Amino acid sequence: xxxxxxxxxxxxxxxxxxxxxxxxxxxxxxxxxxxxxxxxxxxxxxxxxxxxxxxxxxxxxxxxxxxxxxxxxxxxxxxxxxxxxxxxxxxxxxxxxxxxxxxxxxxxxxxxxxxxxxxxxxxxxxxxxxxxxxxxxxxxxxxxxxxxxxxxxxxxxxxxxxxxxxxxxxxxxxxxxxxxxxxxxxxxxxxxxxxxxxxxxxxxxxxxxxxxxxxxxxxxxxxxxxxxxxxxxxxxxxxxxxxxxxxxxxxxxxxxxxxxxxxxxxxxxxxxxxxxxxxxxxxxxxxxxxxxxxxxxxxxxxxxxxxxxxxxxxxxxxxxxxxxxxxxxxxxxxxxxxxxxxxxxxxxxxxxxxxxxxxxxxx
Amino acid sequence: xxxxxxxxxxxxxxxxxxxxxxxxxxxxxxxxxxxxxxxxxxxxxxxxxxxxxxxxxxxxxxxxxxxxxxxxxxxxxxxxxxxxxxxxxxxxxxxxxxxxxxxxxxxxxxxxxxxxxxxxxxxxxxxxxxxxxxxxxxxxxxxxxxxxxxxxxxxxxxxxxxxxxxxxxxxxxxxxxxxxxxxxxxxxxxxxxxxxxxxxxxxxxxxxxxxxxxxxxxxxxxxxxxxxxxxxxxxxxxxxxxxxxxxxxxxxxxxxxxxxxxxxxxxxxxxxxxxxxxxxxxxxxxxxxxxxxxxxxxxx
Numbered sequence: 267x268x269x270x271x272x273x274x275x276x277x278x279x280x281x282x283x284x285x286x287x288x289x290x291x292x293x294x295x296x297x298x299x300x301x302x303x304x305x306x307x308x309x310x311x312x313x314x315x316x317x318x319x320x321x322x323x324x325x326x327x328x329x330x331x332x333x334x335x336x337x338x339x340x341x342x343x344x345x346x347x348x349x350x351x352x353x354x355x356x357x358x359x360x361x362x363x364x365x366x367x368x369x370x371x372x373x374x375x376x377x378x379x380x381x382x383x384x385x386x387x388x389x390x391x392x393x394x395x396x397x398x399x400x401x402x403x404x405x406x407x408x409x410x411x412x413x414x415x416x417x418x419x420x421x422x423x424x425x426x427x428x429x430x431x432x433x434x435x436x437x438x439x440x441x442x443x444x445x446x447x448x449x450x451x452x453x454x455x456x457x458x459x460x461x462x463x464x465x466x467x468x469x470x471x472x473x474x475x476x477x478x479x480x481x482x483x484x485x486x487x488x489x490x491x492x493x494x495x496x497x498x499x500x501x502x503x504x505x506x507x508x509x510x511x512x513x514x515x516x517x518x519x520x521x522x523x524x525x526x527x528x529x530x531x532x533x534x535x536x537x538x539x540x541x542x543x544x545x546x547x548x549x550x551x552x553x554x555x556x557x558x559x560x561x562x563x564x565x566x567x568x569x570x571x572x573x574x575x576x577x578x579x580x581x582x583x584x585x586x587x588x589x590x591x592x593x594x595x596x597x598x599x600x601x602x603x604x605x606x607x608x609x610x611x612x613x614x615x616x617x618x619x620x621x622x623x624x625x626x627x628x629x
Numbered sequence: 630x631x632x633x634x635x636x637x638x639x640x641x642x643x644x645x646x647x648x649x650x651x652x653x654x655x656x657x658x659x660x661x662x663x664x665x666x667x668x669x670x671x672x673x674x675x676x677x678x679x680x681x682x683x684x685x686x687x688x689x690x691x692x693x694x695x696x697x698x699x700x701x702x703x704x705x706x707x708x709x710x711x712x713x714x715x716x717x718x719x720x721x722x723x724x725x726x727x728x729x730x731x732x733x734x735x736x737x738x739x740x741x742x743x744x745x746x747x748x749x750x751x752x753x754x755x756x757x758x759x760x761x762x763x764x765x766x767x768x769x770x771x772x773x774x775x776x777x778x779x780x781x782x783x784x785x786x787x788x789x790x791x792x793x794x795x796x797x798x799x800x801x802x803x804x805x806x807x808x809x810x811x812x813x814x815x816x817x818x819x820x821x822x823x824x825x826x827x828x829x830x831x832x833x834x835x836x837x838x839x840x841x842x843x844x845x846x847x848x849x850x851x852x853x854x855x856x857x858x859x860x861x862x863x864x865x866x867x868x869x870x871x872x873x874x875x876x877x878x879x880x881x882x883x884x885x886x887x888x889x890x891x892x893x894x895x896x897x898x899x900x901x902x903x904x905x906x907x908x909x910x911x912x913x914x915x916x917x918x919x920x921x922x923x924x925x926x927x928x929x
Contacts, residue, residue, distance in 0.1 A: 280711055280712060283679045283680070284746070284750040370730070372733065423917065426661075426662045427913055429662070430861075430913075431910055434865075435906070435910070438903050438907065441899075441902060441903045442903075445900060559741070562737075596749070598741055599742060599745040602744075602745060603742055605735065605738025606720045606742070609724060609727070609735040609738070610723045610724065
């Protein structure tokens with residue numbers, strides 16, 4: 267106990283050059299209060315990290331679907347807008363989850379594919395007069411190809427090296443978007459991206475766009491779930507758990523890693539295209555390293571490798587900052603602390619991956 | 630022109646090398662890419678400005694500039710090392726036996742936290758390093774060097790040499806090498822692993838603080854976001870030289886500084902930041918062990 271208090275005092279002392287003597291003192295009291303609350307809570311609720319929420323996904327989907335469908339009619343426009351953004355992030359996070367959650371390849375440059383998707387859509391629609399739907403296949407092919415191309419160098423590496431190379435790739439793409447003025451218009455970005463048209467009906471209203479995104483989310487969740495429960499999904503899981511053992515079992519790990527990266531990039535491209543036509547504007551600022559980290563946070567918060575976890579994590583991380591507008595300055599601070607605490611106390615995320623591969627408890 | 634760019638490259642390279650040493654030391658022992666190391670360097674730069682501000686306000690700088698700068702260096706290194714030490718204890722130590730993804734993500738969390746912590750307490754705008762240094766320029770052939778550039782190059786080389794001697798000759802240095810080779814065996818031989826890891830973080834953070842201070846003096850401006858890009862570049866330098874190898878980190882830093890400075894002047898300055906990444910990717914593909922890395926193959 268004394269040791270802990272001394273440690274808090276030490277932290278407060280360290281902060282004094284930055285926060286001043288008074289600030290450091292307040293910080294000390296603040297940490298002490300937080301710690302007291304933590305101790306009290308863990309006394310009341312037992313040890314933190316033990317409870318895992320049992321999720322019956324089928325039942326949950328059944329309950330939540332009507333709410334999701336009726337959402338634009340009960341919520342204000344502002345919340346519909348936020349929900350659309352959340353939907354786009356869910357699609358992106360599903361893609362990232364394939365790579366990081368299923369296959370265990372720590373990819374830190376996903377914003378690049380998101381950006382490539384958004385810019386492909388923007389350039390195809392504004393320069394060639396294509397509509398959203400006619401540009402979509404090309405967009406998806408371009409992003410998947412980008413994923414495939416990155417896979418060639420990236421998959422010769424493992425673990426941390428892979429993380430750094432993908433991070434570098436993400437930065438290179440952002441720098442190219444930022445500096446290739448003749449095509450991407452540099453930091454100014456591309457504006458006047460048209461809305462999608464469905465059956466001759468232009469989806470300019472929030473409500474209609476919400477349904478478009480919702481249907482894509484459902485499609486993505488369904489497809490990813492099916493693939494997850496297929497032979498491919500099991501191969502990905504085995505690579506995550508133990509690559510050497512997977513190879514010994516006759517799994518072509520290289521092939522499946524290629525598939526994971528390409529498939530992940532595919533969904534990121536879709537999310538990018540939706541983002542571009544929602545905002546009607548893209549600029550390199552939306553595709554920074556922080557964006558990649560943000561998405562990784564979503565899937566970690568929800569629970570690596572769990573599809574309901576991805577949905578929950580994305581919703582929380584998009585909605586929470588919107589609800590806490592007044593504390594906007596502190597949200598990144600909290601995100602950082604949250605990541606560390608999450609790794610220490612609950613590395614498996616909010617939703618423990620229980621369902622796993624059909625017939626087996628997942629590892 | 631060429632010679633001038635080489636001098637500029639060496640100056641920046643010395644800074645990269647100092648930061649790269651922190652990565653290499655930690656990676657050698659924990660096999661962890663300490664993402665927060667760039668942030669520690671940024672904190673070092675801020676601490677320099679803060680302490681020099683305090684000394685100037687108290688009249689010490691006017692009394693003796695040398696003493697004031699010396700104390701600024703000492704204080705920044707001490708406090709910055711304390712930051713490195715604390716980060717390790719809080720965010721990495723509990724995860725020492727976790728899967729390798731977890732400490733990496735924890736490190737990213739620390740990096741985000743420190744960045745925003747400095748932004749909130751010191752403001753988002755650039756901080757100016759007080760203009761206290763008399764700048765003299767030396768002309769040699771047709772190259773102009775500022776006294777600061779000479780200082781940075783010499784100081785970084787001296788520090789690296791000192792570190793090399795420390796690692797090779799002292800008992801603690803020997804213990805660090807032992808832990809890097811085999812943690813279990815080292816602990817069986819009576820080496821206190823926790824202590825060695827703490828020492829590693831303290832040394833790495835101290836070097837990063839010096840690098841931060843020198844950059845703050847060299848450019849005169851500091852921003853809370855400088856840590857990320859400098860961290861990535863220094864990591865590139867460490868990989869370039871062979872991660873885990875101390876002379877490698879030094880050479881990698883200087884080579885990267887040269888590549889950047891020459892690339893910016895002869896190719897395109899817009900893509901200056903991209904060179905480091907391109908070098909990194911090429912190195913990892915052609916020779917993942919780096920220039921001086923051991924040929925034991927890539928660590929899984």
